[in-house]
Amino acid sequence: MQTEAIRAFVTVCDRGSFQAAAETLHLSQPTISKRLAALETRLGHDLFDRVGRGVALTEAGHAYLPHARELLAVVQDGRRALDNLDADTGGPLRLALSHHVGLHRMPEVLRAYIARYPKVAPEIVFVDSEAACRSVLNGERELAVITLPSPAPPGLVEDCIWADPMSIFVGRDHALATAGTIDVADLAAYPAVLPPVESYTYAIIADALGQSGLEIEPRMTSHYLETLRMLAGVGIGWTVLPTSMQHPELTRVELPDVVIERRLGAIRHPRRSLSNAARALLTMLDALREPKAPA
Template sequence: MQTEAIQAFVSVCDRGSFQAAAEALHLSQPTISKRLAALETRLGHELFDRVGRGVALTEAGRAYLPHARELLAVIQDGARALDNLHADTAGPLRLALSHHVGLHRMPEVLRAYIARYPNVAPEIAFVDSEAACRSVVNGERELAVITLPSPAHPGLVEDCIWHDPMSVFVGRDHALATAESVAATDLAAYPAVLPPVESYTYAIIADALGAAGLDIAPRMTSHYLETLRMLAGVGIGWTVLPTSMEHPELARLELPGVAIQRRLGAIRHPRRSLSNAARALLTMLDARREPSARA
């Protein structure tokens, strides 16, 4: 079928080689090659430049890729719509979680969920919030529970579940740890360890501190907040973490006039059907929504 060839095309794009795509789809590499050759013949364009063992998208391949992703997503959407005709909450739940939300917000939710719906098979990807958004846009995941982007993603629907206040932290031996008062601009004299500059969390931090007159330039970055907590604790730099991540090795700084806060919650695609399993999870999350998030 043509959809099988399109699936092979997208898999090669995502994994970077015919062999990796074949392993992911449980097919032989010659089968992948034949499907792609047939697709290229049908389309009348070469989709890949084959150089040695590597592959790179041609201009035609880059133009076709978003349409291929959308077609596969629509097919999955139709299958879910048919599955939803059955009243049972069962089958796969294709979910993406950001690392912090997965570790600190979702364990109790998932524990209650799998106890209530034992016939659901969660397929959870732990990824960065930015990658989670892309996976929902591309139809690879039904839902993601993440740090919500600010401003909101134009192609997705979001449900804010929790507000996540954040604070500036330094190690106990840091020069600012015992200062009587600290302004945001005082941080400029010291290195910072922060989330990557392309992340949603970095944008939130940069906006809040920028409004207080501080332009930040991190010495090191990491998506993992536990790593940032460790780096600040040993004295490599100041950082910004959820206030709930206070630690004995850290001192929290009170910065007058600075309020940093993330919104955490679920995102979904507005034009795609959700499985009964995904709908059940959204209902459970809504029951845990903080009052401030409801507002």
């Protein structure tokens, strides 16, 4: 019962209301309220300020939340450890994928995976790479396959699978489309459309261009690279995309001595027990690992 009360608490925090938590857990709202009241009584602290239909964490609630997440993760670890005693590969696979990796790198992997392990039930969420890392850190997902941050996020282990070279693109009618090789001043004269400034991909782009002295202030941002490709294609601004996303509406321009490259791969928690299903996926991904270029 205490575990279920803690789960109710964390779900209310994640979903923002008792009603949304009840829907997520397939319970009634009064049941959620009773579980939380019982938990608060056991802890001796109010966890929420209840204001109208909304809820807000108290100071005690903020202090308890990371411990509640850790408790749920430990319980899940125990279940996985017992499940792993069975040599069979089956059961749930709690996986987070970034949108780009999910669309462009994982389809063939997942097709082969579910054919080889039909007893596995994938539970996949598509989120930004930053949110995917948080979900693994919190124990909500076993694995995430995403754009890897640089440096690796504290408390997590990364396995780089693919190099993802990136290029500067403009629409085919853009003033720079016929320029070929350009310099930083040429690029700085025009607006950019890029990933959000808090994203891993933006940090990689800003670092590479910053080494050439270019400080960028994007006109528009989007986590979805397909959206950036469209915005650049219609002439709203230049962008930086994986070179593999070349499109007839775009022209690639060269900026000498600027190398932009992301690393794509898996993120896992070193202290969490992985299910047999997750280990099997890691093994398949490892087989795809691109060899490092010789020094």
